[in-house]
Structures are given as C-alpha cells and as structure tokens.
Amino acid sequence: MSQKKKVTIQEYIANKVKPVFDQLIARIVIEKPDDVYGWSINWLQNQKSGAQVQQLENHDLSEEEEEEEEVILELKQQQKQQTRAAVSAEVYGDYNKKEDFKPRFIQKSEGQIERIKKRILNSFMFQALDEKDLNIVLGAMDEKKFQVGDEVIKQGDDGNELYVIDEGRLECYKKFTGFEEEKLLKTYIPGESFGELALLYNAPRAATIKAIEEVTTFALDRETFNNIVKFSAIKKREQMEEILNKIDLLQSMDNYERVQLCDVLKEEKHHAGEAIINEGEIGDRIYLIIEGELEAYWKGQTEKVYDYKSGDYFGELALLKNTPRQATVIAKTDVVLLYCDFNSFKRLMGPLEEVLKRNTERYEKYLQQ
Numbered sequence: 001m002s003q004k005k006k007v008t009i010q011e012y013i014a015n016k017v018k019p020v021f022d023q024l025i026a027r028i029v030i031e032k033p034d035d036v037y038g039w040s041i042n043w044l045q046n047q048k049s050g051a052q053v054q055q056l057e058n059h060d061l062s063e064e065e066e067e068e069e070e071v072i073l074e075l076k077q078q079q080k081q082q083t084r085a086a087v088s089a090e091v092y093g094d095y096n097k098k099e100d101f102k103p104r105f106i107q108k109s110e111g112q113i114e115r116i117k118k119r120i121l122n123s124f125m126f127q128a129l130d131e132k133d134l135n136i137v138l139g140a141m142d143e144k145k146f147q148v149g150d151e152v153i154k155q156g157d158d159g160n161e162l163y164v165i166d167e168g169r170l171e172c173y174k175k176f177t178g179f180e181e182e183k184l185l186k187t188y189i190p191g192e193s194f195g196e197l198a199l200l201y202n203a204p205r206a207a208t209i210k211a212i213e214e215v216t217t218f219a220l221d222r223e224t225f226n227n228i229v230k231f232s233a234i235k236k237r238e239q240m241e242e243i244l245n246k247i248d249l250l251q252s253m254d255n256y257e258r259v260q261l262c263d264v265l266k267e268e269k270h271h272a273g274e275a276i277i278n279e280g281e282i283g284d285r286i287y288l289i290i291e292g293e294l295e296a297y298w299k300g301q302t303e304k305v306y307d308y309k310s311g312d313y314f315g316e317l318a319l320l321k322n323t324p325r326q327a328t329v330i331a332k333t334d335v336v337l338l339y340c341d342f343n344s345f346k347r348l349m350g351p352l353e354e355v356l357k358r359n360t361e362r363y364e365k366y367l368q369q
C-alpha cells in the first residue's frame with residue numbers, strides 16, 4: 001500500500017470537501033427538490049455507492065499498479081475538481097475570471113454573422129449582452145451541420161457546447177429514472193437553442209437531442225459561454241422563474257419548460273381603462289397577467305362577465321374554439337401582461353390546452369351568479 005501523504009486542511013477542503021458540495025449544490029439548483037435534506041441524503045448515498053463500486057473494481061491490483069492507478073485517478077479527479085469548482089463558483093457569482101479569458105475566434109462571412117445575430121437576439125439568454133460581448137459571442141460561434149438521425153447531444157454525457165438552431169428540426173428525449181423508454185419532450189425549431197444546462201450548472205447532459213431533418217446550428221463553446229453569457233443568463237432565468245411561478249396555469253409544467261417560455265413570451269404594459277382585446281375581433285394571442293386587475297364585458301360592454309387578477313390568463317377562448325373574441329377585456333388598474341401567439345402556445349404549452357378547456361366552465365359559473 002502506498003503511504004498516505006500529509007495534506008493541509010486547505011488542501012483537504014479544496015480537494016475532498018468542496019467538490020462534493022459544489023456538485024451537490026449544482027444538482028439542487030437544477031432539480032429544485034422541495035425536501036432539500038431528504039433529496040441531498042439520497043444523492044450523497046448514490047454518489048457513495050458509485051465510489052464504492054469503483055473501489056471494488058480496483059481491489060485485486062498489485063501494489064505498484066494500485067499506486068499508478070491512484071496517481072491517474074488523482075490527476076483525473078484534480079482536473080474534474082478544478083473545472084467543477086471554477087464553474088460552480090461562477091454559478092454563485094463568487095468570481096469571474098474575465099481578465100484571463102482569450103475567446104476563440106472563428107472567421108465567418110458577413111452573411112453568417114447576420115444569420116447568427118438574427119437567431120441569438122431572439123433568445124432571452126443572449127438579450128442582455130452589450131455590443132462588445134455580443135461581438136465576442138459572434139466570433140466564437142461555430143457553424144455545425146447534422147444529418148437526419150444524428151445525436152447532437154446524448155443524455156448523461158459531458159457537454160462542452162450549446163447550440164442555436166439556424167435550420168432544421170430536432171427532437172428532445174429524456175430517460176427518467178425507473179422508466180425503460182425515453183420520453184419525447186419537445187421538438188426544436190430554428191431560432192431555439194439547447195444544450196445550455198450542462199454549461200450553466202456543470203452537470204451531465206439532461207436529455208438526448210436528435211436531428212429529424214438536415215440541421216444547421218451555431219455552436220458556442222463552454223469557455224465563451226461561461227465568461228460572457230452565463231452570469232446574465234442565470235440572472236435572467238431566475239427573474240423569469242420568479243415571474244412565471246406566479247401564473248397558476250403554468251404550474252403543471254416543470255421548471256425547465258416554464259423558463260423556456262421566456263423565448264416566446266413578450267411583455268406589454270397598459271394603463272387603467274385601456275381595452276386589451278375587443279369583442280368580435282380575430283384573436284391570435286393568449287395573455288398572462290403579471291400585475292394588475294382586468295374585467296371582461298359582453299354584449300357591447302353592457303354586461304360584465306369576469307374579473308381577472310394577477311396570476312390569471314385570458315384570450316384563450318379564440319384559441320380553443322377558433323372563434324372571434326367573445327368578450328372585451330379592459331384593464332381596471334395599470335397592468336403588466338405577458339402574451340404568446342397561438343402557434344407558439346400550441347408548440348410549447350400544448351398539454352395545457354386540456355387545463356384551459358376544463359377551466360372554461362369558470363365563465364359559466366360566473367354568469368349563473
């Protein structure tokens with residue numbers, strides 16, 4: 001057996017303790033369990049069993065082999081720890097090593113730059129970039145093409161790039177613990193991005209993404225993402241999560257799906273007294289109420305049919321029944337709304353249509369009162 005080296009308490013914390021807690025916190029941030037204690041105990045136990053299996057696999061090595069193996073493992077561990085520790089620290093805004101960072105630069109045509117710009121400026125993750133940072137990101141993007149059937153990302157792998165789709169569609173599948181089959185989560189279309197989670201939280205890929213058409217993407221590397229985009233992306237995600245958590249309708253979606261709505265939801269403010277939709281018009285949007293109160297009227301505004309308050313939604317009947325607007329909705333106070341066009345709603349929030357349908361009886365109840 002090799003003799004144990006003496007380690008300082010700082011080395012012990014840096015090499016043994018911090019990596020475990022950095023990983024644990026990163027996983028908690030992703031999973032957001034209600035029972036943090038219970039979930040953490042479970043996670044730590046699973047990690048421990050994994051480490052024990054590794055030890056068992058090594059049990060019959062000779063002393064020299066064992067020593068060699070230890071060195072290799074230690075080197076691998078150190079490499080992992082260094083990146084993990086750095087990334088996790090960034091997650092919490094502890095430090096940001098911008099000054100040491102040399103972004104990669106990939107030469108492109110004017111046409112390519114315009115295409116990338118058009119795509120990324122539609123994505124909430126990139127919207128907060130100033131011009132200098134936007135240029136660094138444009139320089140670092142790498143055009144990558146995929147064929148039908150290609151797996152761009154595989155669940156469980158390490159990830160080093162995120163992708164913005166320029167052309168073609170892909171499907172996202174996830175295998176949930178305890179289930180054999182992968183579940184189709186969503187279809188990605190041009191303008192959307194994926195593969196950001198592994199970079200945001202330094203976690204393994206959370207899902208598998210396959211091309212179902214010929215696809216052109218722009219890939220952004222981990223270093224540029226971490227140094228330029230990550231901090232503002234995390235901040236934006238958290239702000240959006242807080243806002244969308246207040247909308248009852250969205251509570252059956254998982255956190256991840258909710259935050260993805262940021263790319264399609266647009267904000268609108270109105271003063272008290274303004275009509276947001278008018279009876280008889282053709283509707284193409286559904287509205288979510290972030291702040292304020294509104295009222296719905298029928299029959300040329302003679303009959304009040306509903307009171308809305310923050311956390312509620314309206315404009316869904318035209319979507320469900322494919323009819324013109326059946327009421328006029330007027331802001332009772334100043335209001336802040338988010339809206340989403342029907343096509344995006346169907347694509348991203350399709351399963352919620354059932355909830356909307358069930359809820360239409362709320363209007364009938366109101367009329368009977």
Ligand SMILES: Nc1ncnc2c1ncn2[C@@H]1O[C@@H]2COP(=O)(O)O[C@H]2[C@H]1O
Nearest residue numbers: 159172194195196197198205206207256
């Ligand atoms: N419900 C979901 N949970 C996790 N990842 C998802 C989900 N839907 C889409 N994805 C995407 O699938 C990607 C797989 O790689 P990442 O974990 O890096 O980032 C993930 C997200 O971009």
